[in-house]
Amino acid sequence: MALLEVENLKVVFPTDEGEVEAVNEISFTLDYGEVLAVVGESGSGKSVSAMAIMRLLPKTARVTGRVEFDGKSLLELPMKHMRRIMGNDIAMIFQDPMTALNPVFKVGEQIAEIIENHRDVSKRQAGTRAVELLELVGIPEPSRRAQQYPHEFSGGMRQRAMIAMAIANDPKLLIADEPTTALDVTIQAQVMEAIKTAQEATGAAMMLITHDLGLVAGVAQRVQVMYGGRVFESAPIDSIFYDNRNPYTRGLLNALPRLDARTHAKLYTIPGSPPDLLRLPPGCAFSPRCEFVTDECRRSIPDFAEVEPGHVTRCHNWESLPELARAGV
Amino acid sequence: MTDVATPRVSETAAVLIEAEAITTEAKSWSRQTWERLLHHKLAVVAAFILVFLTISFWVVPALSPYSFDQVGAGVPRQAPSAKHWFGTDQIGRDLMTRVFTGGQFSIRIAALVAITTTVIGAVIGAISGFFGGWIDATLSWVTNMVLVIPALVILLVLALRFGSGPWAIAFIIAALSWPRISRIVRGLFLSYKEQDFVHAARAAGARPGRIMFRHILPNTFGPIMVETTLNVGAAIIIESTLSFLSLGVQPPVPTLGNLMNEAKGAIDSRAYELLFPGGIVTMISLCVNFLGDGLRDALDPTSRRTR
Amino acid sequence: MLIYAVRRIIAAIPLILAATSIVFVLTSLGGDPVAARLATCTTCDPSAYQRLIDLYDLDKPVYPQRYMGWLTDFASGDLGVALTQGERPVKDIMLERGKNTFLIAVPAFIVIAIGAIIFGVYSAVRQYSVGDYVITGASFIGISMPTFFFGLLLQFFVVFTLQKTGWKFFYTSGLRLEGFVEYVKSATLPIITLVLVSLAGESRFQRAATLEVINSDYIRTARAKGLPERTVIFKHALRNALIPLVTVWALDFAGLLSGAVITETIFAWPGLGRELINAIFAQDLDLMMAVTVFAIFLTVSFNLIADLIYGVLDPRIRFD
Secondary structure, three states: OOEEEEEEEEEEEEOOOEEEEEEEEEEEEOOOOOOOEEEEOOOHHHHHHHHHHHOOOOOOEEEEEEEOOOOEEHHHHHHHHHHHHOOOOOEEEEEOOOHHEEEEEEOOHHHHHHHHHHHOOOOOHHHHHHHHHHHHOOOOHHHHHHOOHHOOOEEEEEEEEHHHHOOOOOEEEEEEEEOOOOOOOOHHHHHHHHHHHHHHHHEEEEEEEEEOOOOOOOOOEEEEEEEEEEEEEEEEEEHHOOOOOHHHHHHHHHOOOOOOOOOOOOOOOOOOOOOOOHHHOOOOOOOOOOOOOHHHHHOOOOOOOHHHHHHHHOOOOOOHHHHHHHOOO | HHHHHHOOOOHHHHHHOOOOHHHHHHHHHHHHHHHEEEEEEHHHHHHHHHHHHHHHHHHHHHHOOOOOOOOOOOOOOOOOOOOOOOOEEEOEEEEHHHHHHHHHHHHHHHHHHHHHHHHHHHHHHHHHHHHHHHHHHHHHHHHHHHHOOHHHHHHHHHHHHHHOHHHHHHHHHHHHHHHHHHHHHHHHHHHOOOOOOOOOHOOOEEEEHHHHHHHHHHHHHHHHHHHHHHHHHHHHHHHHHHHHHOOOOOOOOOHHHHHHHHEEEEHHOHHHHHHHHHHHHHHHHHHHHHHHHHHHHHHHOOOOOOO | HHHHHHHHHHHHHHHHHHHHHHHHHHHOOOOHHHHHHOOOOOOOOOOHHHHHHHHOOOOOOOHHHHHHHHHHHOOOOOEEEEEHHHHHEEEHHHHHHHHHHHHHHHHHHHHHHHHHHHHHHHHHHHHOOOOHHHHHHHHHHHHHHHHHHHHHHHHHHHHHHHHHHHOOOOOOOOOOOOOOOHHHHHHEEEHHHHHHHHHHHHHHHHHHHHHHHOOOOHHHHHHHHHOOOOHHHHHHHHHHHOOOHHHHHHHHHHHOOOOHHHHHOOOOOHHHHHHHHHHHHOOOOOHHHHHHHHHHHHHHHHHHHHHHHHHHHOOOOOOO
């Protein structure tokens, strides 16, 4: 049995200009200990779907579908029971470590709080555990650091503290929402390494949400590419890198800077801008930006096609994509 | 106004697709927009009432069969009736005519105060923020000092010494109200003077005066307008308070404050004498506050901070 | 922090000197205390006249000589005498009136401070609920209504109920100190008036501050920890939302303690505010200066205290 099963998850925000379908009928499963990368530009619905699973969306958002976690149906649980899971069985690492920690409490206290909230421990035990956790995520002088406030930490250190907080109760599932986006490029790799270590130490499954496919290599087993609120391609990581069957996935890959590229080569960018969810085109959401677009793409939304077991894509031209790409180059 | 408030489609989309923003901002984001609209409805209604009241301050006395200082227009101390809608005062003057004429004087003083305050505050704030350094330090110090002195003491002392004329009262109130707007304008100038378009103007050889007035000032117009609006409300209240203490514009000029001052002895028997002018002062001030609040939201929907 | 406080105090001295100078010059421009005195005194002889001139240095220029004379006396603890009250020492009057003001200022402040938190937080947490609209609407009206009008309405209400029911719940003027019940009956209306003036503004301020906090990332983090909503609001949110309120509280409290002119006048409450306005009308210079200096001093010192508390509450603030 899978740890997390998401079925037809849909998130709608009512606005005075119409309803916005931020997440449109996405389904996926996550096994115990598995790492799934959810990749897409901003507005693809990747963060919103994570928030929906965590029940952190505002009340105005309409969430439908089914989320089964460890035998419990999360969307139907009363908040009181949900809170026993939040921070305990499912923990989150947020994007901006500069604002995600409460500025008026000491870092150690904030980590101890999540332990006290879910475990029957004394304040002192929780404090000791907090220091151990800080050490685990690679913070030097952890006992001194635990007594400091968030503003005394650097961005990378704060994110490490967030990681320590997330793994404090040995969660079964970690959701990391763009954990390195707000950090300096120089420390992104270190923090990613710390996340990986923490995930491996706890054996938790992980949903790694990012817009950077480059970050995913070596961490995730499976990748789910999202665009305009829908899943565009879902496949094992190797297939994504070497046999992807979706022009959007291709675009994301091509947009990565490469060490072996000629120095004068211009970095590829996907033309156009992310879609306006209020005004999605009638056909494939990516069609206005797609270099292989056909009339069919503009007319109808493609269904999932199975490329091979475990690899699905949402593209009318997935079969001919490799030839088209070769011809295009 | 309302069209300024409703974000254009692309902006909405931009807000929406900022997925990170959705989780926090969108907490009430659609409703926030809705509330903004409601706020604007209130502001629009408030503006209507204000215009209506202001016109009536001139029209009602003109149509009234009595003049505001006509002693014995009716039997003294009459309750509201068909002949005297607001009743009469103790020497038989028609209160409706007096209240609306009073509104005329009060609104003129308030407008005068608001404009004077804005000009003084904006100029000091602009100079302070634009030039910085010792000029800023000195002016900020002066601003602090004015804020520290109990305003009412100065108001009373000055009103006692120079007061009575509408102009004098207006200047006295303005002389004590400018620090607020000055601080706001100073802050705006501080941030604008570091922006690229100002650097560009400077590089093109524009003189400081030109940069201040042609390049930066137009950008500060919105917040200044909001403050000016709110100042009208504050001025109406301050004027009526001064008059209530017998230190405002002197009778026989009937300002709303004077009328309330005349009525304060009669609350046990003839409360209506107080309620009509007091209600109108509150109504004007309320409408001005709604309008100012709506304007602020319309001009800057992102910053929802209130005072 | 101590060094910071000392530096701030030193920096405040010129500010206070300048502010008192301005007030002194303006009050002296306000009129001639001797003429005012003679107008109310039919039996005064020329020697008394000369004594007044000496007392106020009236033969010298207002600034700086007369100011310096006043300042020297004031600094040495001699606050002067109140001419219009049989030359009673100003110090005595200040103590007595200050105590009376204290009797309404402190209860009013407690209600304001607690009320602002309750209304502001409720409004923010239940944003767009009926309760929020009621509170927001009421604060708008509170901000828009002149204090004296509200005070008069309260009096009218009491008179009205007296006429209808024959009961007089509260006194509409004066201070009664014959027992606690009498005090409550006489102090309630002035306290309600004082509360209205500040509570409306402070609730709106607290609402805005709380809204900003509960929409912040760290509140989302707190929720993601699975903390009960109680803890999220009252520990994580309130602790942050209270910080900006401290300054507002301090300035309001300073204002209340230095005497509310309008409220005390309407309810004939013998506090500092009413004393001040009487002194201004009567041209009683020493008394007027003493109340004003007290107000300036309170504002400056409470501002400093607020900044120090601010620094304690917010670990990001450093005093250097």
